[in-house]
Amino acid sequence: MAIQTVGVVGCGLMGSGIAQIAAEAGYAVIVREVDAALLAKGRGKIESFLKKAVEKGKATQDQVTATLGRFTWTTELADLAKCDLVVEAILENMPAKQELWKFLDAKCPPHTIFSSNTSSLSIGDMAACTKRPQNFVGLHFFNPVPLMRLVEVVRTISTSDATYQAACEFGTKTGKTVVTAKDTPGFVVNLLLVPYLLDAIRAFEKGVASAKDIDNGMKLGCGHPMGPLELLDFVGLDTTLYIADIMSHEFKDIRYAAPPLLRRMVAAGMHGKKSGRGFYDYTAPAAAPAK
Numbered sequence: 001m002a003i004q005t006v007g008v009v010g011c012g013l014m015g016s017g018i019a020q021i022a023a024e025a026g027y028a029v030i031v032r033e034v035d036a037a038l039l040a041k042g043r044g045k046i047e048s049f050l051k052k053a054v055e056k057g058k059a060t061q062d063q064v065t066a067t068l069g070r071f072t073w074t075t076e077l078a079d080l081a082k083c084d085l086v087v088e089a090i091l092e093n094m095p096a097k098q099e100l101w102k103f104l105d106a107k108c109p110p111h112t113i114f115s116s117n118t119s120s121l122s123i124g125d126m127a128a129c130t131k132r133p134q135n136f137v138g139l140h141f142f143n144p145v146p147l148m149r150l151v152e153v154v155r156t157i158s159t160s161d162a163t164y165q166a167a168c169e170f171g172t173k174t175g176k177t178v179v180t181a182k183d184t185p186g187f188v189v190n191l192l193l194v195p196y197l198l199d200a201i202r203a204f205e206k207g208v209a210s211a212k213d214i215d216n217g218m219k220l221g222c223g224h225p226m227g228p229l230e231l232l233d234f235v236g237l238d239t240t241l242y243i244a245d246i247m248s249h250e251f252k253d254i255r256y257a258a259p260p261l262l263r264r265m266v267a268a269g270m271h272g273k274k275s276g277r278g279f280y281d282y283t284a285p286a287a288a289p290a291k
C-alpha cells in the first residue's frame with residue numbers, strides 16, 4: 001500500500017525537520033507534540049525555515065503555501081490512527097518509546113508502518129512490544145534534517161521486505177541517500193562518530209586545548225565542516241549523553257563512556273545550542289566559548 005499520510009511524533013530538533021521534508025515531498029503530515037506550546041514552537045521552526053527558503057530564492061511562496069497546507073497539528077496521539085507511516089522522534093528513552101508504540105499499535109490499522117529515528121536504541125526492542133514487528137523499521141535522519149542528505153534505514157531480523165522497500169522509498173522521495181544498516185547500537189554513523197565526540201570532550205576536560213582550538217584543529221586540519229564541540233552543541237548534550245550511556249551499556253567499551261564533564265554540563269542544564277549554552281554561549285550576539 002502506497003504511503004500517503006505520515007505521522008511524526010515529537011516536533012523537536014529532529015521531528016520538525018522530518019515533518020518538513022515529508023510535507024515538502026508531497027505527503028500529508030500529522031505532527032504530534034505533548035502540549036500546545038511545544039507544538040507551536042515546532043511549527044514555528046518549520047515556518048521560519050520555509051520563510052527563509054523563499055527569501056533566499058530556494059522555494060517559491062506557492063510551494064511553501066502548498067507545503068504548509070499538508071500539515072495537521074495535534075496534541076492527541078489518537079489522531080495518528082489515520083497514518084500509513086509513523087516516524088517517532090521523541091526523547092531517546094526506551095520506556096517512553098515503548099509506551100508510545102503500544103498505544104499506537106492498538107490504534108493504527110495493520111498496514112501502518114512504524115519507524116523510529118532513534119540514534120542508539122534497538123529497533124528490535126521497540127518492534128517486540130508491538131504485534132507488527134514485520135512492519136517496524138529504523139529511519140535515522142541527520143541534523144539538520146532538511147539539509148543533511150543521508151538517512152540510515154535500519155532492518156531488524158523481523159522487518160519484512162515490503163516494509164524495508166517502503167522505508168527506502170520514503171527516504172528517497174524525501175531527497176535522501178539511503179544507507180542500509182543492521183539493528184546494532186549506533187548503526188553506521190554513530191558507531192564511528194560518538195567515540196570521536198566523546199574524545200573531544202576528554203581532550204577539552206584534560207586541558208589539551210581551548211574549545212575553539214579543538215574545533216579549529218579538526219576544521220582546518222581535517223577539513224571537517226564543524227568542530228566536534230560545535231557539533232556536540234548542535235546535536236544536544238543531553239541527547240549525546242543518552243546515546244553514550246546506551247552504547248556504553250550495550251558494548252561495555254570504555255570508548256563509549258560519557259566523560260564526567262558531559263554529565264555535569266547536562267545536569268547544569270547546559271544542553272547546547274537549544275538551551276542557549278553548551279561548549280559555547282549562544283546568548284551572546286556571536287557564539288563565544290563558554291569557558
Ligand SMILES: NC(=O)c1ccc[n+]([C@@H]2O[C@H](COP(=O)([O-])OP(=O)(O)OC[C@H]3O[C@@H](n4cnc5c(N)ncnc54)[C@H](O)[C@@H]3O)[C@@H](O)[C@H]2O)c1
Pocket residue numbers: 009010011012013014015032033034038088089090091092093096100117118119120140141142143234235236239
Ligand atoms: N539531535 C540529533 O542530532 C539527532 C540526530 C539523529 C537522531 N536523533 C534522535 O531523534 C530523537 C529526537 O531527538 P531530538 O534531538 O529531536 O530531541 P528534542 O529534545 O529536540 O525533541 C524531542 C521532542 O519530543 C517531544 N516528546 C516527548 N515525548 C513525546 C510524546 N510522547 N509525543 C510527542 N512528542 C513527545 C518533546 O516534547 C520534544 O519536543 C531521539 O531519539 C534522538 O536520539 C537525534
